[in-house]
Amino acid sequence: MVRSRFMAQMEQLNTELIVMGTLCENALEKVAAALDNPSDEVSRDIIILSKKTEEKERELENICINLLLKQQPVASDLRQISSALKIVTDMRRIGEVAGNIAEILSQDNLRMDYDTTILKQMAAVTKKMVSNTLDAFVKSDIRTAQQVERDDDQVDELFAQSKRELIQIIRNSQDSGEQAIDYLMIAKYFEKVGDHAVNISQWVLFMITGTLEEDSIHDILRGGRS
Numbered sequence: 001m002v003r004s005r006f007m008a009q010m011e012q013l014n015t016e017l018i019v020m021g022t023l024c025e026n027a028l029e030k031v032a033a034a035l036d037n038p039s040d041e042v043s044r045d046i047i048i049l050s051k052k053t054e055e056k057e058r059e060l061e062n063i064c065i066n067l068l069l070k071q072q073p074v075a076s077d078l079r080q081i082s083s084a085l086k087i088v089t090d091m092r093r094i095g096e097v098a099g100n101i102a103e104i105l106s107q108d109n110l111r112m113d114y115d116t117t118i119l120k121q122m123a124a125v126t127k128k129m130v131s132n133t134l135d136a137f138v139k140s141d142i143r144t145a146q147q148v149e150r151d152d153d154q155v156d157e158l159f160a161q162s163k164r165e166l167i168q169i170i171r172n173s174q175d176s177g178e179q180a181i182d183y184l185m186i187a188k189y190f191e192k193v194g195d196h197a198v199n200i201s202q203w204v205l206f207m208i209t210g211t212l213e214e215d216s217i218h219d220i221l222r223g224g225r226s
Helices: 002-034 040-071 077-105 115-137 140-171 177-209 214-221
Strands: none
Touching: 002 040, 002 077, 002 115, 002 177, 040 077, 077 177, 115 140, 115 177, 140 177
């Protein structure tokens, strides 16, 4: 009876984690759409989704704490619970980043004639990374979790390309300099989403295998990728 109640709570944990991940995906999807067509309404929608991720983090933390205090999880269950506690932190940060981008896009002066193709590519790749972390979590799929880190290399390359373009605009155009800085901040935020997705994938791998790679341990000791 006790074990069956525990398993039901674990199932609830998994379900709510997926809900939280979906909130992050939806926020990133709306951000991508807003890059070319920013509006106050879309920005408000993104900020609402961001706040929902914060609420979901608190809900999931309570579930995890109750499982740890009131049940007696075996080693594999303990890994899953401790991994979930780390995962929800990075998901909440992804939601925060989406909200930060929305606030930039809502500014009236952000009307520079800038090709957002690279930013949209970054949005697409980071959304895929978040989706893959969810798939890896649900299916305990090592290969999919490992793919997330490889995809992050593409995000880093796109950020470097965007940074070069925008710095050139800042140097050459006094009128567009401030807006270019805003777009550079957006690119940096997308890079952060990629970093948080990698953090999640590392905790999924720990949940599955019970081990962390040496680089991951160093990241954790430094407080993780921010």
